[in-house]
Amino acid sequence: MSELTITLLRLGYLVLLWVFVLSAIAVLRRDLSPRGAPRASRAERRRAEAAPATAGASAGAAAAPAPARRSGPTRLVVTSGPLTGTTLPLSTASILIGRSPGCTLVLDDDYSSSRHARIFPQGDQWYVEDLGSTNGTFIGDTQVSGPQPLAPGVGVRIGQSVVELQG
Amino acid sequence: MSAAVEAPAGRTVEPTERRPARLAELFLLILALAAGITAFAMVGRSVTGELPSDFWPVSLLLTGIGVAAHVVLRLRAPWADQVILPAVVLLNGLGLAMILRLQLADTKGADAWSQMMYTALGAGIAILIIWFLRDHRWIRRLTYTAMLVGLGLVVLPLLPVIGREINGARIWVNIAGFSLQPAEFAKIAFAIFFAGYLVTNRDTLALAGKKVLGLQLPRIRDLGPIIIVWAASLAVLVFERDLGTSLLFFGLFVAMLYLATERFSWVLIGLVLFAAGALVAASVFPHVGARMDVWLHPFDNELYNAVGGSYQIVQGTFALAAGGLFGTGWGEGYPYLVPYAFSDFIYSSLGEELGLTGLLAILLTYLLIVQRGLRTAIAVRDGFGKLLAGGLAFVMALQLFVVVGGITRIIPLTGLTLPFMAQGGSSLLANWIVIALLLRVSDNARRPSALPMRGTVAQGGGAMHDPIVVGAHDGTTPGGGVPVRRSAADAPSRGSTPSHPTEAISGPLDPRRDDPRGTTGGEHL
Numbered sequence: 001m002s003e004l005t006i007t008l009l010r011l012g013y014l015v016l017l018w019v020f021v022l023s024a025i026a027v028l029r030r031d032l033s034p035r036g037a038p039r040a041s042r043a044e045r046r047r048a049e050a051a052p053a054t055a056g057a058s059a060g061a062a063a064a065p066a067p068a069r070r071s072g073p074t075r076l077v078v079t080s081g082p083l084t085g086t087t088l089p090l091s092t093a094s095i096l097i098g099r100s101p102g103c104t105l106v107l108d109d110d111y112s113s114s115r116h117a118r119i120f121p122q123g124d125q126w127y128v129e130d131l132g133s134t135n136g137t138f139i140g141d142t143q144v145s146g147p148q149p150l151a152p153g154v155g156v157r158i159g160q161s162v163v164e165l166q167g
Numbered sequence: 168m169s170a171a172v173e174a175p176a177g178r179t180v181e182p183t184e185r186r187p188a189r190l191a192e193l194f195l196l197i198l199a200l201a202a203g204i205t206a207f208a209m210v211g212r213s214v215t216g217e218l219p220s221d222f223w224p225v226s227l228l229l230t231g232i233g234v235a236a237h238v239v240l241r242l243r244a245p246w247a248d249q250v251i252l253p254a255v256v257l258l259n260g261l262g263l264a265m266i267l268r269l270q271l272a273d274t275k276g277a278d279a280w281s282q283m284m285y286t287a288l289g290a291g292i293a294i295l296i297i298w299f300l301r302d303h304r305w306i307r308r309l310t311y312t313a314m315l316v317g318l319g320l321v322v323l324p325l326l327p328v329i330g331r332e333i334n335g336a337r338i339w340v341n342i343a344g345f346s347l348q349p350a351e352f353a354k355i356a357f358a359i360f361f362a363g364y365l366v367t368n369r370d371t372l373a374l375a376g377k378k379v380l381g382l383q384l385p386r387i388r389d390l391g392p393i394i395i396v397w398a399a400s401l402a403v404l405v406f407e408r409d410l411g412t413s414l415l416f417f418g419l420f421v422a423m424l425y426l427a428t429e430r431f432s433w434v435l436i437g438l439v440l441f442a443a444g445a446l447v448a449a450s451v452f453p454h455v456g457a458r459m460d461v462w463l464h465p466f467d468n469e470l471y472n473a474v475g476g477s478y479q480i481v482q483g484t485f486a487l488a489a490g491g492l493f494g495t496g497w498g499e500g501y502p503y504l505v506p507y508a509f510s511d512f513i514y515s516s517l518g519e520e521l522g523l524t525g526l527l528a529i530l531l532t533y534l535l536i537v538q539r540g541l542r543t544a545i546a547v548r549d550g551f552g553k554l555l556a557g558g559l560a561f562v563m564a565l566q567l568f569v570v571v572g573g574i575t576r577i578i579p580l581t582g583l584t585l586p587f588m589a590q591g592g593s594s595l596l597a598n599w600i601v602i603a604l605l606l607r608v609s610d611n612a613r614r615p616s617a618l619p620m621r622g623t624v625a626q627g628g629g630a631m632h633d634p635i636v637v638g639a640h641d642g643t644t645p646g647g648g649v650p651v652r653r654s655a656a657d658a659p660s661r662g663s664t665p666s667h668p669t670e671a672i673s674g675p676l677d678p679r680r681d682d683p684r685g686t687t688g689g690e691h692l
Binding site for chain 1: 191194195198199201202205206209213249250253254257493494495496497499521522524525528529531532535538539545546
């Protein structure tokens, strides 16, 4: 075999090794996308696309008959993330959010801590407080340090999820 | 209105997600096998000019192992991580190719066929573990048995008849003609023991104690366990004369302490203790000091020519230099000039023939395995599984560091071997067992649980901006409707949930502070 062939084989082999490594890394990239989404089969995705039609139709009906009796928020809504659409009624009790099964809102999110944040009422105002989470709790771009007042409609980012108070 | 609720409920409630097809694993496996088998062929072509005599049996056996493991994973652990197995098969194949290459060059001691047999045995044991161990939490009951087994394995090389000293390190035993490196198995036993021990004792170790300079220091009496492990690892260093094994056990313990408690002070305490112990040992015991000299002054002429001196490590360095950026190509270099080029120094052999580019690919492949292990530790739900997966992944990373660091002179050279690549039965068997455990834990971590506590994903991207329709208590979401669990405190309110969703929203939502019992959420108090 000629010198050229040998060199090509030698370099080609290194390329093969790196093709393996890069393909493996491509497989890992699925971790970065929200949990579950890439694992959905085509059939499931099609069903999910059909869903907004039904949900949207009913939405108009639902919004009207559920007005707040008083001023102030009445529910906590997950507006983004895997649990989008989940609502919790607000009461006088504080709401614990995290991965631990004991939380009020149990997130299935590797980026949230087991006891991540707390949303609680005091006086006429709701507050959000970070409970020493690893990745932090954010309102917009600012990180929540101490207890901070939370107005309705303001999104609080916890891991991959965003929750907000709605009236 | 009620139709809005029925529609998602009728459409979606799926207790199980579809099993993954593991196509990514199959694809990567084909690439890995191709790399291994191509290497066998290239080695034969360049050393002898024809395919090596063992080419077909070795290739077929390696393919068989990969396919068998893949099929077993499909059947028994369909959710397990898909990158780990192909990465291991690739590393194993590259190691085999290098050993085959050294054997063809008539290097004394290199035996590709026995390595192949141990690979088959190791993979067989791994398959059996995956097949019969359905839940990793079962291992937790072996916590203290594992401790005894681990201690026994560490002491084994010191026993008079079976213990053997090779190249100054007494880390081998010889039973009925088979030599074994018990430390390889001991690291698994210790990972199990530490995981079981720390998961029950983490709170005392994490929370008690006062804060100094932002560091949460533990109480003096809680230092007991770390002192015991420290003393044991120093004993290994002094009596078995092997820094690597000693570092491996102590590092494993400190890392798992950190995983369990999240207190950085443990890492500092561990590093200080080990550095102090190693320094004292180096100055008091001559044989430890001699190893340090070889590490610090390898190019000293006297040390280079001494028996047990720096000849090996200097030759290894030359081999890496000869490899350069792209290597000499399979079979074109002179790796057999380094003593133990097929076992302790296989890293420098690979560096010579594949170059820095190849070595980086190999290191990244190891890194992938470690990353998958740590990722599994993050995802799995039970504390024991977290600590076990984290510990096993860490110990593989640490072993890699100790071996590669020894050969590249970052730390003193030790008797540990590169997992999956270096020739040696114990190392292969033990590391295949580690892989089996990691795969089993990762299957449990990624398997969608039938338990309601899993806040399972609503499969609907489309629900993102939809207004909220569904009553808070019926457990469905508009996008996908997989049941979502809120809390244990929420559960009792289900019984009283009105069937009409409008009531579900407007009724209990009223935040009447003066009458908490009147609201559903009052049960949280």
